[in-house]
Amino acid sequence: MAQSFAGPPVDLDDLIPELASLGRRTTLLLPKSGAPGVRESSLGGPMLWPADEPWPYCGQPGHWAWPNEKSPAGTAPMVPVVQLFARDVPQLKFPQGTDVLQLVWCALIHPQDPAGAALPRLYWRREEEVLAGGVLRDIPAPQQGEYDEDFMPRPCTVSPTQVVEYPNWDFSEDLRQTLQPRIEELEERFGLDYTQWACALQNKVGGYPAWNQPPNWPVCERGHRMEHLLSITGEADLDMDMGDLGGIYVFLCRQCPELPYAHRYDC
Numbered sequence: 001m002a003q004s005f006a007g008p009p010v011d012l013d014d015l016i017p018e019l020a021s022l023g024r025r026t027t028l029l030l031p032k033s034g035a036p037g038v039r040e041s042s043l044g045g046p047m048l049w050p051a052d053e054p055w056p057y058c059g060q061p062g063h064w065a066w067p068n069e070k071s072p073a074g075t076a077p078m079v080p081v082v083q084l085f086a087r088d089v090p091q092l093k094f095p096q097g098t099d100v101l102q103l104v105w106c107a108l109i110h111p112q113d114p115a116g117a118a119l120p121r122l123y124w125r126r127e128e129e130v131l132a133g134g135v136l137r138d139i140p141a142p143q144q145g146e147y148d149e150d151f152m153p154r155p156c157t158v159s160p161t162q163v164v165e166y167p168n169w170d171f172s173e174d175l176r177q178t179l180q181p182r183i184e185e186l187e188e189r190f191g192l193d194y195t196q197w198a199c200a201l202q203n204k205v206g207g208y209p210a211w212n213q214p215p216n217w218p219v220c221e222r223g224h225r226m227e228h229l230l231s232i233t234g235e236a237d238l239d240m241d242m243g244d245l246g247g248i249y250v251f252l253c254r255q256c257p258e259l260p261y262a263h264r265y266d267c
């Protein structure tokens with residue numbers, strides 16, 4: 001089970017004001033196994049996909065599913081990972097004219113990718129427009145050998161819940177040294193790891209990536225540091241194990257009109 005996220009055990013404004021000022025709003029998705037509908041926000045659920053737009057496939061040479069490392073899968077359909085409607089995540093700023101966010105990935109292992117895992121693709125849509133043009137009825141499902149269990153999300157409904165998060169690793173070295181003793185004191189006093197109350201390694205939108213490794217923020221081609229859009233982690237209800245990965249973080253550059261995005265794996 002994902003650890004519940006209770007937020008700071010004390011009022012940070014009093015105790016660690018430097019940290020309090022870095023708080024960012026985050027929406028935890030809190031997935032539960034279920035049967036979400038095509039017009040519902042979900043993880044691993046059916047997607048509101050335009051009938052006249054081909055479903056995405058991945059043909060990366062050499063991608064494979066355990067234990068068939070020596071026999072790559074060929075071209076395989078990608079799988080639905082996240083669908084979010086603006087009405088369910090009011091805190092997320094949707095690009096003008098859109099109100100649906102969709103993320104798919106290839107559920108195979110990718111030896112050409114530094115971390116060897118899923119290759120997310122992000123889509124922004126307008127619900128009304130997709131409904132007017134017709135919804136794709138049969139989303140192709142990968143067959144045996146075309147997906148790896150570790151990256152295959154099961155259908156889950158979500159219960160978006162807003163919390164405030166604080167950076168896990170994203171401090172300057174000076175600030176880290178200043179805060180360290182007070183953070184450790186709190187950890188001891190409440191028997192809670194910093195990450196349990198400050199930054200959630202969970203399926204979430206916004207906030208801070210819960211880096212297990214030192215931060216590795218992507219920069220777009222024009223040199224803008226991207227923002228953290230969402231995190232996908234293998235929580236128990238998602239029935240997805242993600243191998244040794246802590247999570248897949250998706251980042252977005254809003255300064256560029258084409259909204260480039262990038263991902264990072266973390267283990």
Ligand SMILES: [Zn+2]
Pocket residue numbers: 058059060063106107108110119
């Ligand atoms: Zn692939």
Ligand SMILES: [Zn+2]
Pocket residue numbers: 220221222223224253254255256260
């Ligand atoms: Zn940019």
